[in-house]
Amino acid sequence: MAVSTRRLQKELADLKKQGTPVGIDLLSADNFEEWFLSLEVLGETVFVGEVFCLRFRFDSSYPISSPAVQFVVDDKWQAPMHPHVYTNGHICASILGNEWSPVLSVVSVCVTLQSMLASCKEKKIPPGNDRYVRHAPDNPKETRFAYDDDT
Amino acid sequence: MQATPTMQPAAETRVPTVDDLRVKLCFICREEERYDSPEDPPRAWTHPCQCTLVAHEACLLQWIKAAQQDPARARNALKCPQCGASYELESDNPHPRILRILDRSNALLSIAGKVVMIGGLATVFVSFGFGLYLVCTSYGAHAMQSMVGKEMYDILLTDEPSNWPWHAFVNLPMIPISLVLSRSPTFVTFPLLPLIISWPSSHPVPTAALRLGAASWSLFGRNDGDPYGPILGWPPSPVMAAMLFPFIGRLYREQYSKLKHLIMGTRPTQHEPVRNIVWDFGGEGPMPIRAHIGLRADPAQQRQQQQVPAQDDAPAQDAEGQEQQGNGQADEPGVAAEHTLRITNASLGRFIGGALLMPTIANYMGSILYRLARYSPTLRTFLAIRPPLLGHRRVPLLAPWLESQGFTQMSLLKKVGTSMQVALNLVLGGTRVWYECDPVWWRNSIGLGIFIVAKDCIKLLHLYLAKRDLETRRVKSRSFAGVDLEELDLIHPPAHDGRVLQSRNDIV
Numbered sequence: 001m002a003v004s005t006r007r008l009q010k011e012l013a014d015l016k017k018q019g020t021p022v023g024i025d026l027l028s029a030d031n032f033e034e035w036f037l038s039l040e041v042l043g044e045t046v047f048v049g050e051v052f053c054l055r056f057r058f059d060s061s062y063p064i065s066s067p068a069v070q071f072v073v074d075d076k077w078q079a080p081m082h083p084h085v086y087t088n089g090h091i092c093a094s095i096l097g098n099e100w101s102p103v104l105s106v107v108s109v110c111v112t113l114q115s116m117l118a119s120c121k122e123k124k125i126p127p128g129n130d131r132y133v134r135h136a137p138d139n140p141k142e143t144r145f146a147y148d149d150d151t
Numbered sequence: 152m153q154a155t156p157t158m159q160p161a162a163e164t165r166v167p168t169v170d171d172l173r174v175k176l177c178f179i180c181r182e183e184e185r186y187d188s189p190e191d192p193p194r195a196w197t198h199p200c201q202c203t204l205v206a207h208e209a210c211l212l213q214w215i216k217a218a219q220q221d222p223a224r225a226r227n228a229l230k231c232p233q234c235g236a237s238y239e240l241e242s243d244n245p246h247p248r249i250l251r252i253l254d255r256s257n258a259l260l261s262i263a264g265k266v267v268m269i270g271g272l273a274t275v276f277v278s279f280g281f282g283l284y285l286v287c288t289s290y291g292a293h294a295m296q297s298m299v300g301k302e303m304y305d306i307l308l309t310d311e312p313s314n315w316p317w318h319a320f321v322n323l324p325m326i327p328i329s330l331v332l333s334r335s336p337t338f339v340t341f342p343l344l345p346l347i348i349s350w351p352s353s354h355p356v357p358t359a360a361l362r363l364g365a366a367s368w369s370l371f372g373r374n375d376g377d378p379y380g381p382i383l384g385w386p387p388s389p390v391m392a393a394m395l396f397p398f399i400g401r402l403y404r405e406q407y408s409k410l411k412h413l414i415m416g417t418r419p420t421q422h423e424p425v426r427n428i429v430w431d432f433g434g435e436g437p438m439p440i441r442a443h444i445g446l447r448a449d450p451a452q453q454r455q456q457q458q459v460p461a462q463d464d465a466p467a468q469d470a471e472g473q474e475q476q477g478n479g480q481a482d483e484p485g486v487a488a489e490h491t492l493r494i495t496n497a498s499l500g501r502f503i504g505g506a507l508l509m510p511t512i513a514n515y516m517g518s519i520l521y522r523l524a525r526y527s528p529t530l531r532t533f534l535a536i537r538p539p540l541l542g543h544r545r546v547p548l549l550a551p552w553l554e555s556q557g558f559t560q561m562s563l564l565k566k567v568g569t570s571m572q573v574a575l576n577l578v579l580g581g582t583r584v585w586y587e588c589d590p591v592w593w594r595n596s597i598g599l600g601i602f603i604v605a606k607d608c609i610k611l612l613h614l615y616l617a618k619r620d621l622e623t624r625r626v627k628s629r630s631f632a633g634v635d636l637e638e639l640d641l642i643h644p645p646a647h648d649g650r651v652l653q654s655r656n657d658i659v
Binding site for chain 1: 178179180181182204210213214217221223224227232233
């Protein structure tokens with residue numbers, strides 16, 4: 001059994017046992033390659049009342065390698081309008097790139113993204129969004145983002 | 152907190168390790184191991200940092216390895232993601248120092264590779280430049296030898312570069328460049344000026360033989376007179392000539408230009424003639440590369456052209472007059488021949504090659520003059536031909552001469568005065584070498600001058616003939632020999648059977 005499978009089994013078991021944090025729900029985890037979770041930002045934020053869907057894709061070396069995480073954009077779901085989220089759902093967040101570490105998990109990524117959205121003051125799409133979306137690869141991990149340091 | 156336990160028994164003060172945990176949870180694979188149910192086979196656990204995270208050693212090593220391979224993550228590879236403490240790696244490597252040396256030398260080699268790469272490129276550029284420098288310098292030496300003659304060349308320069316004075320290394324490579332530049336209209340200088348300017352005051356190359364000779368002279372107490380030549384001797388000292396040549400050159404150019412305008416029937420303009428430069432490399436080849444550098448129209452001339460029709464008293468003819476005027480300017484054969492400078496491969500080669508041939512030409516012309524001088528004593532005097540020095544090489548050096556003048560015993564003021572006098576005389580009169588040697592440079596310069604005048608005359612003749620040809624050019628008219636006369640509408644139609652006139656008369 002691949003390391004990723006054992007680890008995801010553990011994570012899934014923990015999720016089911018302890019439940020998900022507030023605003024986060026497991027939509028589907030039918031296999032150990034692709035999970036979907038819903039994300040809602042609670043409290044007084046610019047995203048009040050909006051629910052988003054996160055898609056996690058894992059390769060066999062997870063958690064050594066980071067999961068590919070993006071917002072689902074289809075007829076049912078929309079990506080949040082946020083300076084770090086492109087309209088195709090790709091997310092520019094350092095924890096998904098060079099600051100990924102195996103201590104993070106599916107839930108901790110969701111919580112981090114939740115707080116990223118919660119701290120947003122103004123709904124704005126990223127600069128150069130159209131150009132990026134036109135040429136973006138299917139897997140956001142193949143994009144080399146330049147992370148700006150804002151907290 | 153850690154300080155107090157020193158008073159307590161040793162067993163209690165032991166700081167717990169990863170092995171003392173009840174449940175170990177690997178932060179990487181998330182698997183647990185309880186102390187009361189150890190795995191079989193056992194896996195090593197590690198606590199690498201300062202927080203509560205623990206991990207399987209294998210998992211952590213895998214993570215470190217993976218992170219180190221990604222340049223973007225490499226700096227975080229040996230850091231705890233939670234507390235930020237640095238991991239310390241140990242190894243059973245029996246020769247850690249050797250590994251470290253190898254690692255470092257590998258890194259150094261990478262840097263060295265870059266240096267070699269950059270260095271290689273630089274070397275290519277430098278060696279190209281140096282090669283160019285060498286070519287220019289050796290050409291300069293050749294030009295020098297052509298110009299001053301073998302005898303003086305052996306005294307001043309010699310074939311051995313280690314004997315050369317320092318300024319030779321600056322001066323010689325400049326010669327070809329200044330020769331080429333002197334031919335372009337922007338730099339109106341005498342082509343051999345750099346040759347002449349620094350060499351006359353240059354001292355003989357101090358070869359061992361010469362030094363020995365000089366020493367023996369001073370031993371025998373022979374005084375050869377001043378180490379410099381007279382300022383107003385014949386031939387003029389090289390520096391005098393150098394001052395004179397540009398002046399003569401300018402005067403000649405002015406007169407030549409006047410003569411040319413007279414012959415060609417063109418009006419002299421105050422500005423340089425307009426040149427339409429056409430780069431035409433490749434010539435008639437399949438893909439000629441052409442570029443027009445543009446017409447630098449002479450603004451004064453243009454204004455003149457516009458004013459002429461305005462002054463015309465017949466306004467009706469204005470347009471026509473203007474057109475004629477314009478056509479007249481462009482069509483005038485002399486102007487047309489003069490105004491377009493076509494730069495082709497051949498012309499560029501001719502331009503540069505001609506410039507570089509100048510010293511050789513000077514040398515040839517000089518030797519022709521030398522031969523002619525055998526038959527003419529006047530020419531011999533004018534050229535100041537002297538017998539070669541071969542038998543008695545009197546090459547005085549400055550130092551022995553100064554000594555013989557009692558330079559060391561002079562007062563400071565007198566020393567300065569004498570030095571300045573010597574320096575001035577050296578600059579104006581040249582060294583004694585120049586004075587005593589056969590002045591090959593003089594007849595070569597005269598020869599070159601004659602050559603330039605002759606060349607200009609030929610050029611002028613060529614231009615004149617071309618102009619005459621253009622002016623008097625006609626298309627030769629032929630008879631209708633071989634054409635069927637029946638098809639021609641002739642005033643006097645041809646008669647059948649040769650009775651042309653008679654039949655016409657019949658009709659009339």
